[in-house]
Amino acid sequence: MLAELIIAADEAPNPLLPAWYDIVYSLIPFILVLLLFWRVVLPRMQKMLDERAALIEGGIEKAESAQAEAKAALEEYNKLLAEARAEAATIREKARAEGGVILAELKEQAQAEAARVTATAQQQIEAERQAALVSLRAEVGTLALDLASGVIGESLTDDKRATSLVDRFLADLESDSTATTKAAK
Amino acid sequence: MLETPLSAVALIPILAFATAPATDAPEFKGPSILDFFPPAIFFEGNEFFEMNRIMLLRLVIVALIFLLFWLGTRKMQLVPGRFQGTIELGLEFVRKSIVEDLLGQKDGKRFLPLITTMFFLVLFMNLTGIVPGINIAGTSVIGLPLVLAVAAYIAFVWAGLRKHPWTFLRNALFPPGVPWPLYIIVTPIEFISMFVLRPVTLTLRLLMNMIVGHLLLVLFFSATAFFMVELGGWWIAASAVTLAFGTAFTFFEILVSVLQAYVFALLTTVYIQLALADEH
Numbered sequence: 001m002l003a004e005l006i007i008a009a010d011e012a013p014n015p016l017l018p019a020w021y022d023i024v025y026s027l028i029p030f031i032l033v034l035l036l037f038w039r040v041v042l043p044r045m046q047k048m049l050d051e052r053a054a055l056i057e058g059g060i061e062k063a064e065s066a067q068a069e070a071k072a073a074l075e076e077y078n079k080l081l082a083e084a085r086a087e088a089a090t091i092r093e094k095a096r097a098e099g100g101v102i103l104a105e106l107k108e109q110a111q112a113e114a115a116r117v118t119a120t121a122q123q124q125i126e127a128e129r130q131a132a133l134v135s136l137r138a139e140v141g142t143l144a145l146d147l148a149s150g151v152i153g154e155s156l157t158d159d160k161r162a163t164s165l166v167d168r169f170l171a172d173l174e175s176d177s178t179a180t181t182k183a184a185k
Numbered sequence: 186m187l188e189t190p191l192s193a194v195a196l197i198p199i200l201a202f203a204t205a206p207a208t209d210a211p212e213f214k215g216p217s218i219l220d221f222f223p224p225a226i227f228f229e230g231n232e233f234f235e236m237n238r239i240m241l242l243r244l245v246i247v248a249l250i251f252l253l254f255w256l257g258t259r260k261m262q263l264v265p266g267r268f269q270g271t272i273e274l275g276l277e278f279v280r281k282s283i284v285e286d287l288l289g290q291k292d293g294k295r296f297l298p299l300i301t302t303m304f305f306l307v308l309f310m311n312l313t314g315i316v317p318g319i320n321i322a323g324t325s326v327i328g329l330p331l332v333l334a335v336a337a338y339i340a341f342v343w344a345g346l347r348k349h350p351w352t353f354l355r356n357a358l359f360p361p362g363v364p365w366p367l368y369i370i371v372t373p374i375e376f377i378s379m380f381v382l383r384p385v386t387l388t389l390r391l392l393m394n395m396i397v398g399h400l401l402l403v404l405f406f407s408a409t410a411f412f413m414v415e416l417g418g419w420w421i422a423a424s425a426v427t428l429a430f431g432t433a434f435t436f437f438e439i440l441v442s443v444l445q446a447y448v449f450a451l452l453t454t455v456y457i458q459l460a461l462a463d464e465h
Contacts, residue, residue, distance in 0.1 A: 012218040015327060015396065020233045022328030025240035029247040029323075030332050033306050038298035041254045045276050048261035055263055 311442030345460030405431030
């Protein structure tokens with residue numbers, strides 16, 4: 001149907017046979033555009049794409065390094081924290097040990113003090129006992145002489161004899177008491 | 186596409202005026218093959234440099250391509266603006282979807298300038314067919330499709346012969362896996378298909394699509410004008426129909442323009458790929 005509507009001019013050239021000028025004005029655009037893309041546009045495009053790829057790769061690298069840095073910082077922090085914890089633990093341990101030592105020392109001191117006090121007291125008691133013994137010994141002698149002179153009615157003023165008598169008596173008493181204590185044992 | 190039933194129906198009324206021009210009735214003048222051979226503007230009579238409006242239009246389109254791509258890639262930013270982004274989109278489409286997809290990165294790089302040229306040259310030349318005031322495609326005269334097809338032919342034959350002359354010719358003329366007596370039939374067919382039909386079909390597919398597209402659009406719009414101006418009255422209703430079809434086919438022509446540019450570039454790439462292949 002289209003064919004019927006299209007005017008078939010007798011002088012019209014065959015559209016399938018190229019005219020020389022048609023070839024010329026086809027070759028010129030083709031070569032010009034080929035040179036444009038080959039020599040100008042595509043190299044520029046390639047250069048830009050390379051730069052862009054480098055930028056993106058650089059960005060990725062930067063991010064990676066930042067991540068590594070952050071990781072290192074975290075590790076450092078954790079290490080410091082662990083060190084601090086360990087240090088605190090050792091300090092606590094040391095303090096506990098020192099406390100124990102101090103406590104033991106104090107205990108020892110107290111014990112020594114107590115022992116010393118006890119010893120002093122015993123010494124004092126002994127001294128007092130000795131004193132009492134000496135004074136008693138003198139008193140008892142006088143009392144016994146008084147009593148005896150009273151009983152026999154003669155004065156035993158001859159000191160030499162009296163004293164020897166008393167001494168003998170006391171020696172007997174002492175030996176008696178030692179004998180009784182030995183027998184008790 | 187051409188003989189779409191609806192479009193045929195829309196054009197039936199015009200037939201009466203076209204086939205039987207009565208002396209008293211107004212005569213319909215349809216599109217003509219002469220549309221593709223307009224009168225010369227410069228160098229009239231010169232066999233090699235005679236320039237008519239289609240030839241001039243081709244040079245204008247080349248200037249436009251230079252302007253767009255020169256400016257679009259002059260100061261390329263790593264973060265593209267809108268204009269650079271569009272240019273990049275076009276170039277990357279050809280590089281990724283056509284060339285590297287079929288040829289790979291290494292071979293693709295060698296043939297990228299040729300394929301890119303084919304795609305954009307054909308695309309821009311096709312699109313002039315629907316630009317008001319120009320209304321004819323730069324590819325609707327046989328020269329340009331023929332030159333491009335010959336370039337494609339040289340490219341794939343050269344690619345094959347340079348890489349491996351014997352494998353290329355054996356794959357082309359004696360396809361492996363065929364019993365040898367069949368080569369008597371297969372080899373001439375393959376020869377014609379490869380060295381004759383490929384460039385011819387490349388040329389004719391593009392040329393005919395553009396010629397027919399132009400004729401169809403002119404037919405619709407001249408019919409519209411004829412109904413409205415020459416006949417008038419109730420015929421104006423028919424003009425609305427032809428106008429609607431003309432508009433629809435204009436959009437369709439945009440699709441055809443892009444598609445033909447894509448097909449031309451893609452087929453050229455496929456031929457190069459086949460020539461470079463080690464085995465079929």
